[in-house]
Amino acid sequence: GQQVMQIPQYQHVQEGEDFTTYCNSSTTLSNIQWYKQRPGGHPVFLIQLVKSGEVKKQKRLTFQFGEAKKNSSLHITATQTTDVGTYFCAGPYENTGNQFYFGTGTSLTVIP
């Protein structure tokens, strides 16, 4: 079963509101990547975090990697309709090879 969980599964927000998705792994991750998948599209890489406690920003998006490297979050400030899509976290477990575990995803709908 899924070992990288994301909450919430779905989120509807009014345009201009903030949005956060949380990613939780049962096992320590070597690094974490975030991808965005638009409806009908394929995942597109957003960012990668490697260090414990790391925080990175991309314009309105803020990414965090937890101290224990088991959780992560993506926060979007003042959502826009272009933010619509499903956001996935993903990463390999430490010391366990090349399997890339994708989270369950959070589907974001932005209401104009």
Place this chain on the structure above:
Amino acid sequence: GAGVSQSPSNKVTEKGKDVELRCDPISGHTALYWYRQSLGQGLEFLIYFQGNSAPDKSGLPSDRFSAERTGGSVSTLTIQRTQQEDSAVYLCASSLGSGPYEQYFGPGTRLTVT
């Protein structure tokens, strides 16, 4: 330059038939991944190739699934004796190498088993 390409984009097959799905990674990318995504679900890791090393097949769901990568470039995912539960989008991704590199995804092959 060209991105990751996959063919066919759609495949409808009868239960019990074999199918082959093709992936052309970005030139120079040594790592190649196959994933399966069922409708509305996340991505399920299937197999990983890195250079000339033995592939990591730990995600293949059954022995009906196999994959090869010829000359460190093009990869083919084969599903034998297809079942209805194999219906999904099969995504291929490539990256510069193993480790913390971003993955570039192809458009996927939508497989429907009737």
